[in-house]
Amino acid sequence: MKRVANRHPASSGWPASAADSHLPPASQRHWEPTLETMDPEERLAIVDAKLRAQVRYAYDHSLFYQEKWDAAGVRPEDIRGVADLRRLPLLHKEELRAEQAAHPPFGRYLCVRREDVARIHGTSGTTGRPTAFAISRSDWQRIATSQARIMWSAGIRPHDTVFLGSFFGLYMGGWGALIGTERLGATAFPFGAGVSGHxxxxxxxxxxxxxxxxxxxxxxxLRIAEVAHDSGIDPREFGLRILFFSGEPGAGIPSTKRLIEETFGGICIDTGSMAEMTPWMTNAECEHRQGMHMWEDIVYTELLDPETEEPVRPGEIGVPVYTHLERESQPMIRLWSGDLSRHTTEPCPCGRTYARLPEGLIGRADDMLIVRGENVYPSAIEEAIRSAGCHGEFRVIVTRKGSLDELTVRVECDPEDDDVQLRRTVATRLKTKIGVRAEVEVVKAGSLERTEFKSRRVEDRRDIARQMAAVRGDKHEGQPGASEKEAV
Amino acid sequence: MKRVANRHPASSGWPASAADSHLPPASQRHWEPTLETMDPEERLAIVDAKLRAQVRYAYDHSLFYQEKWDAAGVRPEDIRGVADLRRLPLLHKEELRAEQAAHPPFGRYLCVRREDVARIHGTSGTTGRPTAFAISRSDWQRIATSQARIMWSAGIRPHDTVFLGSFFGLYMGGWGALIGTERLGATAFPFGAGVSGHxxxxxxxxxxxxxxxxxxxxxxxLRIAEVAHDSGIDPREFGLRILFFSGEPGAGIPSTKRLIEETFGGICIDTGSMAEMTPWMTNAECEHRQGMHMWEDIVYTELLDPETEEPVRPGEIGVPVYTHLERESQPMIRLWSGDLSRHTTEPCPCGRTYARLPEGLIGRADDMLIVRGENVYPSAIEEAIRSAGCHGEFRVIVTRKGSLDELTVRVECDPEDDDVQLRRTVATRLKTKIGVRAEVEVVKAGSLERTEFKSRRVEDRRDIARQMAAVRGDKHEGQPGASEKEAV
Incomplete structure (x- = not known):
C-alpha cells in the first residue's frame, strides 16, 4: 500500500486559492478576459500545468487511482499534458458505485479528511446504490467562483435577482446555481421546487x-408559464431577462429554446454536465446562445468516438469525457459521461475561444432508442414536436408488434388548434427529423401528467428494453420525484 | 419627508463586522465565554448600546419607523436602553403586511438598497398576502455567526455532520440551520424534505x-423513526448525538422531548422564534435542555402581559416581544409574537446567564382554544397524549352541540396496545392536564395522515372559530405544504 499524503503539493501553486474575491466591473464582458479570449494553443500550457498537478494529486491522495493507474501501467509523471491524457484509463460511473460499496461511504477517491468535507450530496439511487458526493470547503468556494464566472458569461451581473426554481436537497443543480449567484454578488431568491401546489x-x-x-x-x-396563462398572466410580465437551465436537454434544443424565449421574453441559456463534475456549469452557453462553451481551464473535456474511444474531429459525434483540473475532494479523471455531442472550434461572437457544442448534449448514449434499426434520440423527437407548434407535454412510447417496432408520439392540442391538421404536421416533422414513421396521437391540452422536474417522457415497452435496463442496472438516478439521471 | 441616509452610523462601531471569523477550540464550552456568562446587569450596558444604535439606525433609514414613532410622539434619542423600550409602540405582523402592500415588495422598513439584498425569502401567504423578507449580505453573515454561536451551545462542533431534513425554499428555518452549520465549520448534509417518498x-x-x-x-x-421501524431499523443505529428542532413546539414539550430522546438516543434541543427575527435561533436550549435561553445580546426579548402589555415577572404568562439589536436590512423593533411563554432567571448548569423559557413557547395566543370557558393549548394536549404513551399522529377536533363545546381527541393505538385501556389513560391525562373532559377516539396505528412538516392537528369546527379566523385573516402562514405559521 502506498503512502497517502495529507496535503496537495503546495509548491506548484495548485489549486488556486479558495479565497479569491475577484469581481469584474459590471460593464466588463469577461470575468477573466485574458484567459477566456486567448489563443487556445497558448491556453493549453495553463491547462497542461493544471492537469499535471491534478493527476499527481489524485495519485498521491487516492488508493483508488493508485490501483487503477498502476494496473493500467501508467505513472502520473507520464501525463505531461492533455496530449497524454489518453494513456490514463477511462473512468465509469459503475466503478465509482462499486468503489463506494466496497469502501463506504465516499470510496477511496475522497482525497481529503472527513473533517474537511463541507458538504454531502448524492444521487437518489432509486433503483440501485446511490452515489455520495463529498465536497471540501475550499473546493466549495472554488466551485462558487467557477459558477459565478460562467454565469457572468450568460450576462448575469450583481444587480440581478436570480429566482432559483429547483429542489434543494441531494441534487447538486440548485446548489451550484445558488453559490454562483452568491459569489457573483447578485440577489438569490431560492424559491425551491417539488412541493405540490407550489x-x-x-x-x-x-x-x-x-x-x-x-x-x-x-x-x-414551461409548467410555470402554463399555470400563469391559466390565471390570465403573460409570463413576459415577470420581466425575466435571462433564463438558464440544466438537468434536461431542452434548453439546447432549438425549438424549445425558441419557445422559452418567446414565452418569457428573455434569453434561454443551456448549461450542465454531470453532478460528479461540479462545477457542473463548465458546459454552458454564453449570452449569444451558439451552443455550450467548454470551459477547458476548469474542467477539461475530450470528445471520444463511442466505439473506438478515439478523439473525434469537429462535427463528428463523440462522448464527452470530463477531467477536473482543480478539485481536491473527489477529483474525476476521464469520467465517461455517456452523453453524445458534436463540437466546433469556430469563433463565437462573445470572443471566448473555448470550443462549443452547437447542439448541446444531443442525448445520452443509453437514452438512445433503436427503432426499426434507426438511432432515435428523444431530443430529436422533442425538436420535431416543438417545431410543429406543440407547446405542451408529450410522450414517446415504443412497442413491438411481432418483429416490428412501433413508435407512438402523444402530443397535446390547444383548444383552438385543429386535431387532424396537427397530427399530420407532427407526423411529417417527425419523419423528416428522425427518419422513422411515427403514430401520432393528439390529446387534450393539460391531460398529460406534469412534472416540476425532469420529464419522464419516454416509455420503451419492448422486451429488449427491459432486458437492457436490467443488465445496465445503472439508469434512473437523480433526484427523488425530480430527475432520473445525475446529470445537472 | 425626512432624509433617509444610506449607511448606518460608522462611528459607533455598530453593527459588528460581518467578516468575523472567530471560532473557539472544540473543547471550549462557550463561543463567547465572557459575554455569555457575565452578570446580566453588566451585559445590559452592551445591550443598551446596541439598542440605541439599532433604534437610531431604524429611524434614520426607514420612513416606516419614522412615521410610526413620530405618530407615537417618541424620538430615537428617548431610547437610552431597554428600560425605555416601552416608550416605542409595539409592532404587529398585520402592519408589516399592510406596509408591504402599500410599498411593495419589501415595505419602507427595508433599510438597505435593493442591490445590497443578498437573499429574498418569505411566508407562503396561502390565505392572504405573503410577507417578503429581504436580507442584506452583511446581515446574512452576522446571522450565520449568531446561529453558529447558538448551535455551539447545543454541543455542535466542527467535527459534526449535520443532516438538514427541512424544505429549502421561502421558509427561513432550514437556511438558518444551514448557514449556522457552515459558519461553525461542520459538515452540512442538506437532505431537504417535502418530496413524497423522500x-x-x-x-x-x-x-x-x-x-x-x-x-x-x-x-x-418522528415520521423518519416510524419509517425506520417499519423497515426493521432502530433509529438509534443512525448514531445521532444531537437533534435540534424548530417550527413546532414539540421539542419543548417534556414528553415529546423524552420520546425523541428515547427513540434516537440523542439529545433533543428546542429552538426558534419567528422568521422575521432571523437569526431565529436566539431562543434556544443549550445541551442541558432546561428551556430555551434568550440570547439577549443578539435579539432582545421582552415578555409582556397579553392584556396590559406590561412586563411580566418570572413565572407569569407573557407574550415574547422581540427587538433586533444588529440588523441593517429589515430590523424588527418590538415585534409582537403572539406566542405565550413563562421565563425564569434561575441559573442554568451551562453557566450562561441568559434568562430561560423553561416550558418553551407554550402556544400561540391565537392558537389557544377556548373550550367550555377554559383556555386550552394544543401543546398541553400533546403533552397529555405523549405522557399516556401514544407516539403516533393525533388530531384535536372541537365542535359545538347546542351551547356546549365538545372536545374530541383522536389518537393512534399500536397493535400490541389495549384500545380500552389506552382510551381511559389518555382521557385521564387530558382531564388532569387541561381541566376539560375530552372524548377520546382510538384509531389504528398509521391511519392518520402524516406530514413531513408542521402538523396540522387542530380542527375547530365551531362557527365562532370560523368567524374569528375570518376577522383575523392573518393565520395560516408559512411554508407551502409545510407549516401554517411563519414561526421557524
Missing part, C-alpha cells in the same frame, strides 16, 4: 418580485 | 452517513 405561488412571487434571472429545468419553466 | 431515502442516508446531528421539525423526526 407552482401557483411561484407565479405570484415572480410577478411581485420581478427577478431578472431564472434557474430551473426547461420543463418547470 | 422519507425512506432519508432513513437509508442516515444509516449510510451516520451524521451526528439532525435538524428538522419534531414531527418529521
Amino acid at each position: 407552482t401557483q405561488q411561484a407565479v405570484q412571487w415572480l410577478l411581485e418580485m420581478h427577478p431578472t434571472a431564472f434557474y430551473g429545468t426547461p420543463s418547470y419553466a | 422519507t425512506q431515502q432519508a432513513v437509508q442516508w442516515l444509516l449510510e452517513m451516520h451524521p451526528t446531528a439532525f435538524y428538522g421539525t419534531p414531527s418529521y423526526a
Whole structure:
C-alpha cells in the first residue's frame, strides 16, 4: 500500500486559492478576459500545468487511482499534458458505485479528511446504490467562483435577482446555481421546487418580485408559464431577462429554446454536465446562445468516438469525457459521461475561444432508442414536436408488434388548434427529423401528467428494453420525484 | 419627508463586522465565554448600546419607523436602553403586511438598497398576502455567526455532520440551520424534505452517513423513526448525538422531548422564534435542555402581559416581544409574537446567564382554544397524549352541540396496545392536564395522515372559530405544504 499524503503539493501553486474575491466591473464582458479570449494553443500550457498537478494529486491522495493507474501501467509523471491524457484509463460511473460499496461511504477517491468535507450530496439511487458526493470547503468556494464566472458569461451581473426554481436537497443543480449567484454578488431568491401546489405561488412571487434571472429545468419553466396563462398572466410580465437551465436537454434544443424565449421574453441559456463534475456549469452557453462553451481551464473535456474511444474531429459525434483540473475532494479523471455531442472550434461572437457544442448534449448514449434499426434520440423527437407548434407535454412510447417496432408520439392540442391538421404536421416533422414513421396521437391540452422536474417522457415497452435496463442496472438516478439521471 | 441616509452610523462601531471569523477550540464550552456568562446587569450596558444604535439606525433609514414613532410622539434619542423600550409602540405582523402592500415588495422598513439584498425569502401567504423578507449580505453573515454561536451551545462542533431534513425554499428555518452549520465549520448534509417518498431515502442516508446531528421539525423526526421501524431499523443505529428542532413546539414539550430522546438516543434541543427575527435561533436550549435561553445580546426579548402589555415577572404568562439589536436590512423593533411563554432567571448548569423559557413557547395566543370557558393549548394536549404513551399522529377536533363545546381527541393505538385501556389513560391525562373532559377516539396505528412538516392537528369546527379566523385573516402562514405559521 502506498503512502497517502495529507496535503496537495503546495509548491506548484495548485489549486488556486479558495479565497479569491475577484469581481469584474459590471460593464466588463469577461470575468477573466485574458484567459477566456486567448489563443487556445497558448491556453493549453495553463491547462497542461493544471492537469499535471491534478493527476499527481489524485495519485498521491487516492488508493483508488493508485490501483487503477498502476494496473493500467501508467505513472502520473507520464501525463505531461492533455496530449497524454489518453494513456490514463477511462473512468465509469459503475466503478465509482462499486468503489463506494466496497469502501463506504465516499470510496477511496475522497482525497481529503472527513473533517474537511463541507458538504454531502448524492444521487437518489432509486433503483440501485446511490452515489455520495463529498465536497471540501475550499473546493466549495472554488466551485462558487467557477459558477459565478460562467454565469457572468450568460450576462448575469450583481444587480440581478436570480429566482432559483429547483429542489434543494441531494441534487447538486440548485446548489451550484445558488453559490454562483452568491459569489457573483447578485440577489438569490431560492424559491425551491417539488412541493405540490407550489407552482401557483411561484407565479405570484415572480410577478411581485420581478427577478431578472431564472434557474430551473426547461420543463418547470414551461409548467410555470402554463399555470400563469391559466390565471390570465403573460409570463413576459415577470420581466425575466435571462433564463438558464440544466438537468434536461431542452434548453439546447432549438425549438424549445425558441419557445422559452418567446414565452418569457428573455434569453434561454443551456448549461450542465454531470453532478460528479461540479462545477457542473463548465458546459454552458454564453449570452449569444451558439451552443455550450467548454470551459477547458476548469474542467477539461475530450470528445471520444463511442466505439473506438478515439478523439473525434469537429462535427463528428463523440462522448464527452470530463477531467477536473482543480478539485481536491473527489477529483474525476476521464469520467465517461455517456452523453453524445458534436463540437466546433469556430469563433463565437462573445470572443471566448473555448470550443462549443452547437447542439448541446444531443442525448445520452443509453437514452438512445433503436427503432426499426434507426438511432432515435428523444431530443430529436422533442425538436420535431416543438417545431410543429406543440407547446405542451408529450410522450414517446415504443412497442413491438411481432418483429416490428412501433413508435407512438402523444402530443397535446390547444383548444383552438385543429386535431387532424396537427397530427399530420407532427407526423411529417417527425419523419423528416428522425427518419422513422411515427403514430401520432393528439390529446387534450393539460391531460398529460406534469412534472416540476425532469420529464419522464419516454416509455420503451419492448422486451429488449427491459432486458437492457436490467443488465445496465445503472439508469434512473437523480433526484427523488425530480430527475432520473445525475446529470445537472 | 425626512432624509433617509444610506449607511448606518460608522462611528459607533455598530453593527459588528460581518467578516468575523472567530471560532473557539472544540473543547471550549462557550463561543463567547465572557459575554455569555457575565452578570446580566453588566451585559445590559452592551445591550443598551446596541439598542440605541439599532433604534437610531431604524429611524434614520426607514420612513416606516419614522412615521410610526413620530405618530407615537417618541424620538430615537428617548431610547437610552431597554428600560425605555416601552416608550416605542409595539409592532404587529398585520402592519408589516399592510406596509408591504402599500410599498411593495419589501415595505419602507427595508433599510438597505435593493442591490445590497443578498437573499429574498418569505411566508407562503396561502390565505392572504405573503410577507417578503429581504436580507442584506452583511446581515446574512452576522446571522450565520449568531446561529453558529447558538448551535455551539447545543454541543455542535466542527467535527459534526449535520443532516438538514427541512424544505429549502421561502421558509427561513432550514437556511438558518444551514448557514449556522457552515459558519461553525461542520459538515452540512442538506437532505431537504417535502418530496413524497423522500422519507425512506432519508432513513437509508442516515444509516449510510451516520451524521451526528439532525435538524428538522419534531414531527418529521418522528415520521423518519416510524419509517425506520417499519423497515426493521432502530433509529438509534443512525448514531445521532444531537437533534435540534424548530417550527413546532414539540421539542419543548417534556414528553415529546423524552420520546425523541428515547427513540434516537440523542439529545433533543428546542429552538426558534419567528422568521422575521432571523437569526431565529436566539431562543434556544443549550445541551442541558432546561428551556430555551434568550440570547439577549443578539435579539432582545421582552415578555409582556397579553392584556396590559406590561412586563411580566418570572413565572407569569407573557407574550415574547422581540427587538433586533444588529440588523441593517429589515430590523424588527418590538415585534409582537403572539406566542405565550413563562421565563425564569434561575441559573442554568451551562453557566450562561441568559434568562430561560423553561416550558418553551407554550402556544400561540391565537392558537389557544377556548373550550367550555377554559383556555386550552394544543401543546398541553400533546403533552397529555405523549405522557399516556401514544407516539403516533393525533388530531384535536372541537365542535359545538347546542351551547356546549365538545372536545374530541383522536389518537393512534399500536397493535400490541389495549384500545380500552389506552382510551381511559389518555382521557385521564387530558382531564388532569387541561381541566376539560375530552372524548377520546382510538384509531389504528398509521391511519392518520402524516406530514413531513408542521402538523396540522387542530380542527375547530365551531362557527365562532370560523368567524374569528375570518376577522383575523392573518393565520395560516408559512411554508407551502409545510407549516401554517411563519414561526421557524
